[in-house]
Amino acid sequence: MSGISQFPYGITILEITYIIASILFVLGLKMLSHPLTARRGNILAAFGMGFAIIATILFHKKDGESIGNIPLILTAIVIGTIIGWVIAKKVRMTSMPQLVSFFNGMGGAAAALISMMEFPHISPELIARTGMANGHVLAILLGLMIGTISWAGSMIAFGKLDGWIGDMRIKAMKYVNLTILAVLIGFIVFVMTRNVTASAELTPFIYIMFAIAVLYGVLFVMPIGGADMPVVISLLNSFTGVAAAMGGFLYKNQAMLTGGILVGSAGTILTILMCRAMNRSLINVIVGVFGGGGQTNEATGGAIKEITLSDAAVLLSYSKKVVIVPGYGLAVAQAQHICHELDKLLDEKGVEVKYAIHPVAGRMPGHMNVLLAEADVPYEQLIESDVINPDLPNTDVLIVIGANDVVNPAAEDDPSSPIYGMPIIKARDAKNIIVMKRGMGKGYAAIENMLFFNKKTRMLFGDAKNTLQNLVNEIKNL
Amino acid sequence: MEQVSDFFLQNREAIFIVILSIFLGIEVISHVPAILHTPLMSGANAIHGVVIIGAIIVMGHADTPGSMILGFLAVVLGTLNVVGGFVVTDRMLEMFKKKK
Numbered sequence: 001m002s003g004i005s006q007f008p009y010g011i012t013i014l015e016i017t018y019i020i021a022s023i024l025f026v027l028g029l030k031m032l033s034h035p036l037t038a039r040r041g042n043i044l045a046a047f048g049m050g051f052a053i054i055a056t057i058l059f060h061k062k063d064g065e066s067i068g069n070i071p072l073i074l075t076a077i078v079i080g081t082i083i084g085w086v087i088a089k090k091v092r093m094t095s096m097p098q099l100v101s102f103f104n105g106m107g108g109a110a111a112a113l114i115s116m117m118e119f120p121h122i123s124p125e126l127i128a129r130t131g132m133a134n135g136h137v138l139a140i141l142l143g144l145m146i147g148t149i150s151w152a153g154s155m156i157a158f159g160k161l162d163g164w165i166g167d168m169r170i171k172a173m174k175y176v177n178l179t180i181l182a183v184l185i186g187f188i189v190f191v192m193t194r195n196v197t198a199s200a201e202l203t204p205f206i207y208i209m210f211a212i213a214v215l216y217g218v219l220f221v222m223p224i225g226g227a228d229m230p231v232v233i234s235l236l237n238s239f240t241g242v243a244a245a246m247g248g249f250l251y252k253n254q255a256m257l258t259g260g261i262l263v264g265s266a267g268t269i270l271t272i273l274m275c276r277a278m279n280r281s282l283i284n285v286i287v288g289v290f291g292g293g294g295q296t297n298e299a300t301g302g303a304i305k306e307i308t309l310s311d312a313a314v315l316l317s318y319s320k321k322v323v324i325v326p327g328y329g330l331a332v333a334q335a336q337h338i339c340h341e342l343d344k345l346l347d348e349k350g351v352e353v354k355y356a357i358h359p360v361a362g363r364m365p366g367h368m369n370v371l372l373a374e375a376d377v378p379y380e381q382l383i384e385s386d387v388i389n390p391d392l393p394n395t396d397v398l399i400v401i402g403a404n405d406v407v408n409p410a411a412e413d414d415p416s417s418p419i420y421g422m423p424i425i426k427a428r429d430a431k432n433i434i435v436m437k438r439g440m441g442k443g444y445a446a447i448e449n450m451l452f453f454n455k456k457t458r459m460l461f462g463d464a465k466n467t468l469q470n471l472v473n474e475i476k477n478l
Numbered sequence: 479m480e481q482v483s484d485f486f487l488q489n490r491e492a493i494f495i496v497i498l499s500i501f502l503g504i505e506v507i508s509h510v511p512a513i514l515h516t517p518l519m520s521g522a523n524a525i526h527g528v529v530i531i532g533a534i535i536v537m538g539h540a541d542t543p544g545s546m547i548l549g550f551l552a553v554v555l556g557t558l559n560v561v562g563g564f565v566v567t568d569r570m571l572e573m574f575k576k577k578k
Contacts, residue, residue, distance in 0.1 A: 025525050026502060032521045032567075033510035039571040042521050046564040049528060053560075056531050060538065067538030069546065076537070076550050080557025087558075088565035093573075099566055100520045107526050107559035113552035114532045117545050135485040147529075234519050240526045247532035249492055259528035261496050265503030266522055270515065277512070359512045366516035373573040384512060 010059035017055035018255040024048025025259050029266060035379070052255045053077075062251075093374050094331045097367065098161040101154045101233045104240050108150030111243035112210065115144035118250060119206050122199040132199065133192045136250065141188045143246030144206065145213050150239040152217025157232050160221070168222045180216045187212065220286075228285050230360065230367075231274050235282075238267025277359035280422070307458035309467075312434055313474035317349055319396035319432075323388065325356045325425055326368050329402015329438065333464035336375035339401065342472050343377070349475075355381055356388045356398075356425045358406035385425045398430035400451075402437065402464050408449045433457040436467050517570045524563025530556030 024044050031041025060067050067073070084103070091099050119140050126134060159165035187209050191202055224232055245260025247253065275282050316322060324343065330336060343353040355377065361368045369382060392398065400407055407427035410417040427433055433456050451457060460467055486493065510518055533556040537549030
């Protein structure tokens with residue numbers, strides 16, 4: 001290996017590779033935002049990453065010293081690749097959001113580890129010149145803090161989406177969190193104002209800071225309702241980007257800097273776009289005011305009416321226009337394929353079938369699109385809620401499959417409701433409404449849904465997959 | 479004040495890159511259709527796996543057993559982020575293929 005690392009133009013090649021990698025990241029991200037080029041964009045960015053990694057191993061020099069421990073590094077990369085590949089390939093489509101959260105956490109943890117290891121090695125000359133208060137130290141501390149919060153937060157988000165961590169809502173929580181955040185910032189100031197000759201003297205403080213940051217990450221995500229997890233993941237995603245950029249500062253590494261900041265800013269915008277889709281502010285999401293609140297009006301009144309499978313089959317078969325509103329229930333039941341079968345069957349009978357996709361249906365924006373695409377439902381049939389809403393009064397039957405909050409009229413009627421103001425699919429405008437649901441439980445936001453008591457609504461209880469299967473059979477037998 | 483100006487002069491290129499990258503990030507994704515939000519988030523997630531470069535550098539200069547272990551872990555986690563991120567994104571996008 002030493003032969004290659006002694007190569008005189010190594011550094012030049014390395015820097016050029018970083019420029020190429022940065023360009024590929026930007027292009028990749030750009031292409032990712034168009035349906036036709038998205039896949040190529042992703043592959044392009046992956047190539048950029050590959051080049052940057054290989055060039056770093058071959059040509060990177062720190063104070064004239066090449067990268068050592070190469071066998072170990074390669075072993076680590078092989079291990080990470082195998083695990084990452086297997087997990088990414090094996091996990092079911094419904095668990096995608098968890099997976100993104102998990103991988104995001106790994107990046108955050110890596111950033112935190114880098115900071116932890118670099119801290120004791122801050123050059124004594126630098127400290128002699130400026131004390132601890134310099135950009136290098138700040139980058140290390142911020143990298144540690146942000147990376148750790150991102151890691152701990154992502155793991156909690158992962159647990160929540162996977163259903164083994166519940167919500168924890170305590171009113172005082174936000175004050176506790178703000179206090180911890182203040183303590184963290186205080187810690188940074190404290191470390192940076194110490195008068196020492198070597199940073200290693202302060203290493204114990206780094207571990208304390210790590211512990212506090214873990215605590216903050218956990219408490220930051222704990223009170224946020226499960227329905228808001230996509231926003232949180234997106235936010236943590238941009239955190240990890242910033243943490244990676246701190247590494248870029250540290251090593252004067254342009255690839256890390258551009259890659260990290262790019263994700264940091266794009267992630268922030270994406271987060272804001274998601275919040276906007278729910279008509280909520282980011283602060284509102286973070287403080288976790290959502291859910292449980294509103295008036296739990298028991299006197300919502302009205303009886304719910306059930307519909308039999310055969311009635312539903314007849315109703316659907318003799319309609320002209322049918323709109324399907326999918327939600328997380330569809331995803332959980334893995335019912336996307338059978339759902340597509342239903343729409344094909346109706347299509348053969350001359351019924352026009354469309355899907356109304358709410359931007360935040362499911363657990364991630366675009367979650368429904370991914371799922372339905374998996375079942376080969378063509379794009380053209382997936383209509384965004386704003387576009388389909390005006391058309392709903394002409395719709396004969398609207399079928400809600402495992403969705404709840406996105407069709408809840410309280411968003412329009414009830415100013416005291418926590419989801420008031422959120423754009424919804426105006427399901428109640430349709431002539432008939434069939435709601436498929438597992439039981440009378442409330443939606444993710446835990447609020448009553450008046451749509452279920454609407455006089456046009458009839459309920460079809462049961463697991464979405466079984467119910468749809470039975471419905472398809474029933475229609476075939478008509 | 480001196481430290482601030484020192485910091486600025488030392489890092490002006492980096493600051494330049496940061497500011498331009500922020501605008502670039504905003505510009506690049508601000509017209510993304512909602513259906514691509516999830517894959518885009520996932521793709522961006524893979525890109526910040528670039529932190530692996532830092533992990534490689536730190537591991538490449540680790541000399542004590544303790545730092546070797548941490549460095550090794552950092553490289554494994556960084557790789558997980560990169561590989562997992564890109565593969566998951568590809569898997570999502572594979573489903574967006576045009577109807578045959």
